[in-house]
Amino acid sequence: MLYLMDGYKAGERSGHGMKRVVSAQVYLLALVLIGLTGMMFLEPWIVRAALLLIIVICGYAAFKLQVSSVKERRNQELREQEDLAQRNLIQVINRLRHDWMNDTQILFGYIQLKKFDNLQPYMEKIKMNMQQESNLSKLGIPSLIAYLLIFRVQSKSLELEVALDEEINLGQLPLSGGLIEKLVRQTVECVQMHAAAGEDESGKLSLEFALQDDGLLLDFVYQGPYQKERLEKAVKESVGTQAGLYSLEHNDWQEGEAVITIRLPFLL
Numbered sequence: 001m002l003y004l005m006d007g008y009k010a011g012e013r014s015g016h017g018m019k020r021v022v023s024a025q026v027y028l029l030a031l032v033l034i035g036l037t038g039m040m041f042l043e044p045w046i047v048r049a050a051l052l053l054i055i056v057i058c059g060y061a062a063f064k065l066q067v068s069s070v071k072e073r074r075n076q077e078l079r080e081q082e083d084l085a086q087r088n089l090i091q092v093i094n095r096l097r098h099d100w101m102n103d104t105q106i107l108f109g110y111i112q113l114k115k116f117d118n119l120q121p122y123m124e125k126i127k128m129n130m131q132q133e134s135n136l137s138k139l140g141i142p143s144l145i146a147y148l149l150i151f152r153v154q155s156k157s158l159e160l161e162v163a164l165d166e167e168i169n170l171g172q173l174p175l176s177g178g179l180i181e182k183l184v185r186q187t188v189e190c191v192q193m194h195a196a197a198g199e200d201e202s203g204k205l206s207l208e209f210a211l212q213d214d215g216l217l218l219d220f221v222y223q224g225p226y227q228k229e230r231l232e233k234a235v236k237e238s239v240g241t242q243a244g245l246y247s248l249e250h251n252d253w254q255e256g257e258a259v260i261t262i263r264l265p266f267l268l
Contacts, residue, residue, distance in 0.1 A: 088146075088150045088153075088154075091150070091153045091154065092149050092150065092153050094153075095152070095153045103122075103126055106122060107119065107122065107123075110122065132162070132163075132164055134167075135164035135165075135166065135167050135168070136148065136149070136162055136164055138167050138168075138169065139164075139168065139169065139170050139171070139209075140168075140169035140170045140171030140172060141170050141171045141180065141181055143181055144170070144180065144181040144184060147181065147184070147185060148160065148162055148184075148207075151188065155192065155202075156202065157192060157195060157202050157203070158188075158191065158192045158195055158202060158203055158204075158205055159202050159203070159204045159205065160188065160205050160206075160207065161204065161205070161206045161207070162206075162207050162208075163206055163207065163208040164208075164209070168209055168211055170209065170216075173211075173216060173266065174266045174267045175216065175264055175266065175267060176245055176267065179245060179246065179264060180216070180218070180264065183218060183239060183246060183262055183264070184207065184218065186238045186239055187218070187220055187235065187238075187239060187260060187262070188205065188207075188220075190231065190234045190235050190238055190239075191203075191205050191220070191222050191226070191231065191235075191258070192205075193234065194226055194227045194230045194231035194234055195222070195224060195225070195226045195227075195231075196224075196225040196226050196227055202224070203222060203223060203224025203225065203226065204222070204223045204224055205220060205221070205222045205223075206219075206220070206221045206222075206223075207219070207220055214265060214266055215263055215264055215265040215266050216263075216264045216266075217249070217261055217262070217263055217264075218260075218261070218262040218263075218264070219259075219260075219261050220258075220259070220260040220261070220262075221257070221258070221259050221260075222257065222258040222259075222260075223256065223257050224256065225256065226258060228253050228255075228258075231253070231258060232251070232253050232258075235248070235251065235260055236248065236251075239260075239262060244265070245264070245265075246262055246263060246264045246265075247262070247263050247265075248260070248261075248262060249261045249262065249263040
């Protein structure tokens with residue numbers, strides 16, 4: 001909370017500083033215009049020289065203020081991005097902590113109720129989930145990993161599950177830079193936009209990366225209510241096919257389930 005308050009105060013101070021800079025620039029530019037006007041109508045050379053000196057000084061000062069203003073805006077944007085990244089990280093950590101607390105409570109419940117036969121299957125489930133999370137963290141594309149983790153935490157209408165039975169480094173595959181993340185983002189956002197889940201329910205989207213000898217398959221399976229015609233049209237328009245880079249290999253639209261498979265051939 002203290003960190004957020006400090007960030008708010010810093011942003012407020014920055015806003016006041018920017019207003020002062022803009023006001024100073026206006027005054028300096030006004031002086032430049034007055035000087036130019038004076039040079040047009042006043043003839044004595046000494047007056048013109050003085051006005052020229054004022055114009056040069058005021059123009060240079062306005063230029064330096066503009067540079068400072070651009071730099072300050074850039075720094076403010078960087079501070080906001082850093083703040084957002086930190087808040088997203090906290091959300092992910094809280095989600096993981098919540099899941100671990102739930103698992104711990106269930107295990108203690110089995111122990112207290114002496115349901116020891118249930119312990120082994122549940123421990124295997126926890127172990128499998130941990131392996132999935134480990135594989136997810138080793139996908140090799142940090143921005144994609146962050147997107148998937150944050151989406152799972154923040155999305156209320158769509159539950160995202162990434163099926164990773166084995167470790168795969170997507171960053172080392174011979175594919176166009178940024179293409180995997182772009183297609184994953186576009187497809188997930190299309191499904192989220194056209195899913196028709198209500199307030200008390202959410203659809204489920206599973207994503208699997210299938211590695212082949214000559215390419216990579218992105219397999220999406222959505223289960224839940226959705227707007228069939230709109231989702232089909234949106235996927236074909238946003239993903240579609242781009243020769244040599246990727247193609248919509250398979251798509252199937254059923255009641256309560258949609259299957260989307262995108263193929264990315266390896267670059268030669």
